[in-house]
Amino acid sequence: MNLTLFTVAGCVRCAIAKTFMAENGLAYEELDAIAEGRERFGQCYRAHRGAIFRGKEGIEFPVLVQGDEIRQGVAAALAWLCAGTGLDGYIGRNELSKGWVGGVHVSGGAPAAVDGLVAVLGLLKANGLKLQLDTDGRNPAVLQRLLEHGIGDRVVMDLKGPKPLYSALVGSPIESEDVHRSMRLVVRFPEFRFETTVAPVPGTGEGPERLRYLTPDEIGETALWLKEATGSHRQPYVLRAFDPQSSASGRFRSAAAPPPGSLVRHRTAARRHQVLSEIQSSLDASSGP
């Protein structure tokens, strides 16, 4: 099936993808999405709105099209070209700019595909892009490989909650030891932070009116676990308010949003063990690196 690469003039990330395709003898059609390819890209966009993300700074290029498969961004494009769907769990939507590539989900892919991930990310790194990885604690072996290869300029660990609730919060069984090991690895990267969303706890109550969120004590337990795993009470630890609208769960989407200021008690509990704990403000949430 033919490959089409939508690019824009002067796009460094587009140049990386084109170089890769040329070096690997991959034939493709290149269209400038704001010049001669404008109409074709418009058609593509209207037909695949769900696959092409328009962020605060517009649409990220390149956009690679092969039949019905769409891959947006240089990381996703290279992952497709290297491994087809094999790295899909690892490479997601990038919402970073200014030299950074995000949307690299260490916990999301198949451990067996780690070599392909290392190859793709290594290529991006070699081309001067900075990589932000995220993890929820699963796949510590993958995180270890990336660390050993010097891949990953920043890691954001989504620390879901305390040990007893971790699997329920992730939505699949997970060994506490994996989370523990991931925490220890995260602090070895050049930049890192830990985040916990004060989220609803699955399996509690029936219906949104009986839904309960992680309690301050449970956040305190989480902060303590972080301290025990990393040996430090000074980790950058950020608490985030749950956004029902962005939840994948229909049940949680109908939950009432937590009231403003509701995380203050959680922060107080977290600070007993992590003194730099802070609440993510709307400004923090909207600003890039």
Add this chain to the structure above:
Amino acid sequence: MTYPTIFPTGATICDPGRCWNGYTVFQAKEVGALLIDMNGGEVQLWKQLHGMPNRILPGGHLMGSSGERSTAFGSQDGIDLIQVDWDGNIVWRFNQYEFIEDPGEEPQWMARQHHDYQREGSPVGYYAPGLEPLTDRGSTMVLSHKNLRNPAICDKPLLDDTIIEVNWEGEVVWEWVCSEHFEELGFREDARNLLFRNPNWLQSGGGAGDWMHINSMSLLGPNRWFDAGDRRFHPDNIIWCARESNITAVVDRQTGRIVWRLGPTYDDTPELRRLGWIIGQHHAHMIPRGLPGEGNVLIFDNGGWAGYGSPNPGAPTGFRNALRDHSRVLELDPTSLRVVWQYTPVEAGLPFPVDANRFYSPFVSSAQRLPNGNTLITEGSGGRIIEVTAGHEIVWEYISPYWGRMLKINMIYRAYRVPYEWVPQVERPQERAIERLDVARFRVPGASPGGPRRVVAVAGVLPYRADAALCVRTDVGDGPSKEASG
């Protein structure tokens, strides 16, 4: 204006029959928390106990701070907020707001408290019948600092003001961050433009913009406005004022939104124009229930220099563009903005404007309504505390004898009068009237007595006119309104 080199300190006026007699507490500059009686007798000093401000609680307890963060890294950050008993033992302490790691300093938790706090039970922190602060339980509202960035205000780091609620166990359970409400503050474009460029830049700690400088914070407490259905004045809501922006505001405790505001500009409506520009104000609070004037807002309108706006000859960039060389104490009806009572240079008997700046404190200062209708005024920059009657007579005056060694002024941040019953450890003192010295005749040792040694008559000279010929007129201008000076 002329300020004498030599003048008396301590109590200088005392008319016990017309005073609301009690103890007065204040932070004596670089000395500690000082409790004095009506004759200026120093009842007790809590040595080196800081306080911004100090407050006496029932039972002879005192609130203050054990110290201040290094000024190389912070500005007016109290390390903690503590309650001590009569003997100086710490019975309550809060410091766990932010973990501070200043270079070369021991890492530690700090409250970063500044300017104000309120213990549950008393909405404003001074005596009102039936509204006594708790001493062995309850929460405390604390005005604190937080460093942050907010590109909507400025591209530079900001020293922001926060209000937190701390429970008896020292846990922060509620927080309000001022910068998150920037769009509710009513800044015009000229002010926003200037704020972005100069948010009142301070050098300490690598620099930060002290853009608001909130300097008082209290609860509204029960009041007639809320009783009549005006939910802006819910008793739990918080009133604060900010000297750099000239804003006084009420925050809804539930939503955090600003529901009542005075400033930053005072030319938008006829009511505001009549009120006049409030500048660099301190201690804005609602007079608590049970006191004369309850429900009105009492403000020490310093004058001086403050505000952001368009350039003028006194403020070439528009920074601190509002200027005035005298102070006013205003008691306002918060619903109509009409002045109910005031104490300005006019009520002080000072010819306006030529002698107006003899009632002038361009920073610090406060006003406390007393149960008999008198008002205790701290004219702080000169270390002067006066008690004035509703008819504007000074019935008590005290000048602080404590000048700082580092900052060579005898300033008083804020003084409070408390009932004798709140300090049961000492026998109630007997106030003694202090006869007013005739300053026209008073001489210090070594000075010659007054009066000419020889008087000579000159033929043809005329008597003096009542209206002396000055270089400026005293019968015109935009001085304090006289409409409410009764």
